[in-house]
Amino acid sequence: MSASPPAPLPTVRTVSDLRAQVAAWRRDGLRIGFVPTMGALHEGHLSLVRLAGTRADRVVASVFVNPTQFGPNEDFDAYPRDEARDAGLLAGAGCALLFAPSVGEMYPPGASTTVTVAGVSEPLDGQARPGHFAGVATVVTKLLNQCQPDVAVFGEKDFQQLAVIRRLVRDLDIPVEIVGGPTARADDGLALSSRNAYLTEAERPVAAKLNAALREVLTKVRAGEPVEAAEQAAVAALLAAGFRQVDYVEARVPDTLERVGPGPANGPVRVLGAAHLGRTRLIDNIGD
Amino acid sequence: MSASPPAPLPTVRTVSDLRAQVAAWRRDGLRIGFVPTMGALHEGHLSLVRLAGTRADRVVASVFVNPTQFGPNEDFDAYPRDEARDAGLLAGAGCALLFAPSVGEMYPPGASTTVTVAGVSEPLDGQARPGHFAGVATVVTKLLNQCQPDVAVFGEKDFQQLAVIRRLVRDLDIPVEIVGGPTARADDGLALSSRNAYLTEAERPVAAKLNAALREVLTKVRAGEPVEAAEQAAVAALLAAGFRQVDYVEARVPDTLERVGPGPANGPVRVLGAAHLGRTRLIDNIGD
Numbered sequence: 001m002s003a004s005p006p007a008p009l010p011t012v013r014t015v016s017d018l019r020a021q022v023a024a025w026r027r028d029g030l031r032i033g034f035v036p037t038m039g040a041l042h043e044g045h046l047s048l049v050r051l052a053g054t055r056a057d058r059v060v061a062s063v064f065v066n067p068t069q070f071g072p073n074e075d076f077d078a079y080p081r082d083e084a085r086d087a088g089l090l091a092g093a094g095c096a097l098l099f100a101p102s103v104g105e106m107y108p109p110g111a112s113t114t115v116t117v118a119g120v121s122e123p124l125d126g127q128a129r130p131g132h133f134a135g136v137a138t139v140v141t142k143l144l145n146q147c148q149p150d151v152a153v154f155g156e157k158d159f160q161q162l163a164v165i166r167r168l169v170r171d172l173d174i175p176v177e178i179v180g181g182p183t184a185r186a187d188d189g190l191a192l193s194s195r196n197a198y199l200t201e202a203e204r205p206v207a208a209k210l211n212a213a214l215r216e217v218l219t220k221v222r223a224g225e226p227v228e229a230a231e232q233a234a235v236a237a238l239l240a241a242g243f244r245q246v247d248y249v250e251a252r253v254p255d256t257l258e259r260v261g262p263g264p265a266n267g268p269v270r271v272l273g274a275a276h277l278g279r280t281r282l283i284d285n286i287g288d
Numbered sequence: 289m290s291a292s293p294p295a296p297l298p299t300v301r302t303v304s305d306l307r308a309q310v311a312a313w314r315r316d317g318l319r320i321g322f323v324p325t326m327g328a329l330h331e332g333h334l335s336l337v338r339l340a341g342t343r344a345d346r347v348v349a350s351v352f353v354n355p356t357q358f359g360p361n362e363d364f365d366a367y368p369r370d371e372a373r374d375a376g377l378l379a380g381a382g383c384a385l386l387f388a389p390s391v392g393e394m395y396p397p398g399a400s401t402t403v404t405v406a407g408v409s410e411p412l413d414g415q416a417r418p419g420h421f422a423g424v425a426t427v428v429t430k431l432l433n434q435c436q437p438d439v440a441v442f443g444e445k446d447f448q449q450l451a452v453i454r455r456l457v458r459d460l461d462i463p464v465e466i467v468g469g470p471t472a473r474a475d476d477g478l479a480l481s482s483r484n485a486y487l488t489e490a491e492r493p494v495a496a497k498l499n500a501a502l503r504e505v506l507t508k509v510r511a512g513e514p515v516e517a518a519e520q521a522a523v524a525a526l527l528a529a530g531f532r533q534v535d536y537v538e539a540r541v542p543d544t545l546e547r548v549g550p551g552p553a554n555g556p557v558r559v560l561g562a563a564h565l566g567r568t569r570l571i572d573n574i575g576d
Contacts, residue, residue: 015461019463108458110407110455110544111458111459112405112406112407112408112455112459113403113404113405113406113425113455113456113459113460114403114404114405114406115401115402115403115460116401116402116404117400117401117402118400118401118402119398119400120400137401138460141460142459142460142461145460145461145462145463146461148463167398167400167401168401170396170399171399171400171401171430172401172403172426172429172430172433173303173430173433173434174433175307175433175436256398
């Protein structure tokens with residue numbers, strides 16, 4: 001039995017309209033959840049919206065492809081955009097309001113403030129994508145201050161991003177609870193990602209080997225094998241499988257993203273990887 | 289006729305206690321004003337508290353000597369601290385709550401996020417005190433998020449700081465109104481400052497010449513004289529009067545702190561100066 005088609009999703013494009021709606025809900029004593037996205041939504045995003053719905057009375061989602069978190073040679077222009085489709089999916093997942101600002105609304109002339117997070121944003125994608133996390137930290141600070149939700153949900157798929165956001169929310173005393181949502185995956189283990197749309201038919205089965213390689217590292221590290229050898233074997237396996245370039249495969253301490261020692265790991269471990277398959281850069285991570 | 293002595297000022301030392309009091313006031317529909325200070329209060333600070341009182345139902349003041357805005361060779365350790373005196377003065381000016389956190393409450397282990405403001409924070413004190421405005425921008429972002437006031441008042445005495453704060457509040461969408469309060473002065477024009485306490489008896493009359501020199505520049509610029517010559521004459525006058533070093537005397541556009549053109553200035557002008565007299569660094573600014 002199929003559900004009836006959802007009503008069109010109320011959409012605001014200015015901070016002022018966003019705040020007016022949130023303020024009206026607050027006057028009614030309602031709790032606000034928030035799911036920031038860059039659109040091109042898939043089941044992973046929708047699971048975050050549903051998770052926010054279990055923690056709040058009204059869920060706001062934003063769709064904003066943030067130019068400041070893309071490097072000069074990255075895919076800002078090519079990034080998939082389809083607001084009507086996104087709005088329909090959000091409504092179906094229980095979202096109550098879409099915030100879809102323009103670049104000009106987010107960065108008016110003269111904007112010149114940047115939020116940077118030392119430590120947790122420096123390794124991994126911080127090395128591979130210079131400036132990326134400053135762009136993320138700044139836009140997330142803005143979005144949280146614009147919406148002022150009680151709770152905001154971010155995907156564990158972008159595990160380092162989640163760690164950066166947890167850190168900046170604590171450090172800047174932003175009054176919001178940050179919740180991480182588990183990574184949604186295809187049957188073969190591939191993490192759902194808007195960038196999977198770039199994969200060719202031939203690349204698609206190869207893409208799943210990133211997740212398999214990370215699992216292999218986690219299994220070995222848990223079995224007491226040396227960390228660095230496990231990481232290097234994974235890199236070799238990915239290159240052999242057809243990945244063009246591996247930015248990193250590394251076992252890290254989940255909260256701080258510091259390296260785990262060279263010997264057997266005792267505490268919690270997260271294995272993170274980033275690799276290029278054709279023109280697509282894929283990232284994934286797993287833990288236990 | 290003297291007023292009766294004010295009751296002891298309620299004081300909180302944790303963000304959690306601060307928020308509990310502010311939330312209680314909010315439940316009663318009250319509007320919150322906030323005046324962040326580094327203590328060592330004088331009439332200038334108290335005028336800001338009274339100004340906040342005209343814009344809000346309850347005024348919170350913070351006293352926190354923020355280590356991250358002092359350079360390694362600056363006066364963090366020597367900066368005057370007398371909380372009991374400050375609390376009495378605040379109560380007398382109508383302040384309802386003092387927030388006096390420890391350094392550990394403000395910067396717990398692991399804190400690693402910095403707010404930087406390009407442009408307006410770069411010239412003048414941005415050159416003379418590297419890192420100063422990043423320290424200011426970060427702590428003010430924290431304080432505003434901790435207190436969540438409707439309105440926050442900062443002194444025009446620290447004119448560049450006020451411009452940096454206005455910029456970051458806009459850029460990070462912090463939901464607060466920023467109000468500048470006019471500079472309080474001694475009869476001879478010396479801007480009131482906690483650092484005036486460092487002046488010797490012999491230096492005190494010389495200190496007032498900083499304000500006089502800035503006024504002279506403003507008068508000349510308004511009369512159509514070349515800006516740079518007016519600035520240079522002021523620097524020479526200050527050195528001749530006994531100042532040890534002049535960091536800058538410059539006419540700037542008030543909002544952006546960009547240079548005014550070399551010819552006659554048409555738009556608004558602010559003249560800012562910083563100079564060292566003995567072991568005291570003084571700053572001042574005037575406009576029209």
